[in-house]
Amino acid sequence: MKLKSSLQNIKILLCEDDSDTLNLLKKYLEESGANLETANNGAVGFEKFNKFDPDLLITDLSMPDVDGLTLIEKINKIKSIPCIILSAYGDENALLKAIEIGVTKFIRKPVKKDDFLKSVSVITDALILRKIFEKREQMMLSVIENMPFQVIVLENKNIVYVNPALLEYLGLKNLSQVTKTGFSMDEYIFDRGDPRLFAKKFTDWSYELAESEESEILIGLGEKNQKDNDYKIFAVNIRPTQDKNIIIVIFNDITRFEDEINKHKRVALLDPLTQALNRNSLNESFDVMINNAKNSSKSFSIIIFDIDFFKKVNDTFGHQIGDEVLKTIVAIVAKIIRQSDKLFRIGGEEFLLLLPDTAGKGAMMLAEKLRLAIANHDFNEIKNLTCSFGVYEALFNENPESIMAKADSALYQAKKSGRNQTKSAN
Structure with a gap:
């Protein structure tokens, strides 16, 4: 058109x-x-x-x-x-x-x-x-042929028409491949996050939605036998016709829109300066860590650390240099920790590490490794900086507030003992 x-x-x-x-x-x-x-x-x-x-x-x-x-x-x-x-x-x-x-x-x-x-x-x-459609014009199929989105026409729960755009997307050559016995649209649907779709065939839920007030859902759609993460997100709109046995299913690719939302969600969970995780994501990460530990019966630990005399850095060298120090600290830590470990910036110069499947002894060893790496790093005109570390191996029945309080107490002891030290609360 x-x-x-x-x-x-x-x-x-x-x-x-x-x-x-x-x-x-x-x-x-x-x-x-x-x-x-x-x-x-x-x-x-x-x-x-x-x-x-x-x-x-x-x-x-x-x-x-x-x-x-x-x-x-x-x-x-x-x-x-x-x-x-x-x-x-x-x-x-x-x-x-x-x-x-x-x-x-x-x-x-x-x-x-x-x-x-x-x-x-x-x-x-x-x-x-x-x-x-509303005017019941006879040119319906010729118009659908030229639609830039994907369309299926169902009659009595059978696929009777698929437009070229959908055939191409599914990797099919012609309509006969779809209308033949044995073809199932369900083999191309990879995401059924909507509870209305659970354990139901494509043809069944399409007719159910056509009769409901809310006739639009989201699904993942891709080529047969492809990897799950290769599919795209489609808004599926069901259009009834004058004949209740015939419905039109329209697929609209909204993958880029969904990706944009997910991107902004990720940004909302990051500290804009250091790109470490921020406090917005801490509670959810804590809950996941505690539940996983309960289910696996494996310990997890927490490390809280901050930069010694950081206020003096800002006062002496300025906040721009202070910001560079924070980013450098995060970069040093990120190179040493595992991919499964999570680093959060929870205050101006204060950071927190969540360590899954890690007992207190392992957490102490990691904290010492981080402490030495930071202490031995050349911070240009500042030369050397140190950090103090508090470590705690969490118990399964503890809440996040209790766990953080104990690690924070260990950090306090490290500072009280002269800074540039690692202390455990266990």
């Missing part, structure tokens, strides 16, 4: 408070023949929505008075339409909220013309397809 013809048949509302971006996107859309209305803020956008009754909303995330997410929520109360969010920054909470309220696409600024128009094209093609 040509972009120009698809945009002419779809009404688009564009909301953007930055005039330069608004004019640029307006130009892109109008050059493609869009039936377009614009608004320079969310409040005006909502007024124009009521008058214009658009099929698609494209809105900036951050706007005065009424932001993009609030605008979408207000519109959703009246009418459910596809929405594209534009944003110059990656806000994890905004991304999660966007998924929750059903945002179709998240596009980063600055907007690239080809990517933007391609995203709009995918959605407008889908909107046209939906209108065609």
Whole structure:
């Protein structure tokens, strides 16, 4: 389907408070023949929505008075339409909220013309397809043939049609490979995280969802016999037809959107300066460590250490040098510890190590190795620095607060004894 013809048949509302971006996107859309209305803020956008009754909303995330997410929520109360969010920054909470309220696409600024128009094209093609279904036009299959996303048509729980996009993605050559006896779509589905899919066949849950109010789910889809981590994430939308025996299953690849969210989740768990884990991830890691230790009956240990006289470093050499010291300490520790060990920055110059499958003796040996490595390192103009270490082998019935308190007590003893020492609380 040509972009120009698809945009002419779809009404688009564009909301953007930055005039330069608004004019640029307006130009892109109008050059493609869009039936377009614009608004320079969310409040005006909502007024124009009521008058214009658009099929698609494209809105900036951050706007005065009424932001993009609030605008979408207000519109959703009246009418459910596809929405594209534009944003110059990656806000994890905004991304999660966007998924929750059903945002179709998240596009980063600055907007690239080809990517933007391609995203709009995918959605407008889908909107046209939906209108065609509603009008029961006879050209349905020829339109599906040209859809950029993947489509299956089921009749009486049998696959009767698969469009070329899905055939190509699954590594199949023609429709006969799908409609023949013995073919199972379940062999290509690698992730059934949604509880509605557990122990059910693809054809069964597709019809169940077609009859439910919530007809969209997420699955992992890939080629047969591939490795599990090679699959992509698809939003699956089930469309019933006038004939209850026939349903249309539409697969929309949202892998990049999911990857973006996961990336921001990972960033939220890291200390931005040193890239060690931060306190946000400590509680969850502690719980996992305690449960694993209980299940395996193996000990785990904790090390808390900090830099001796670090305030003097900042006062004498400045905070920029102090920051470099923190990053260097983390780099030294990271080279020595195991991949399974976890390093957290829990304070200004204070760090914590979680050591799975490690008894107190092993933790003491590691702490000493780290202490010596740091003490012998040349920190340029500062020359030498030292750290004090507190070690504790945890008991299975202890909570994180108790474990940390005992390791902290050992650290206090190390400092009290003259610093640059390792003490155990066991």
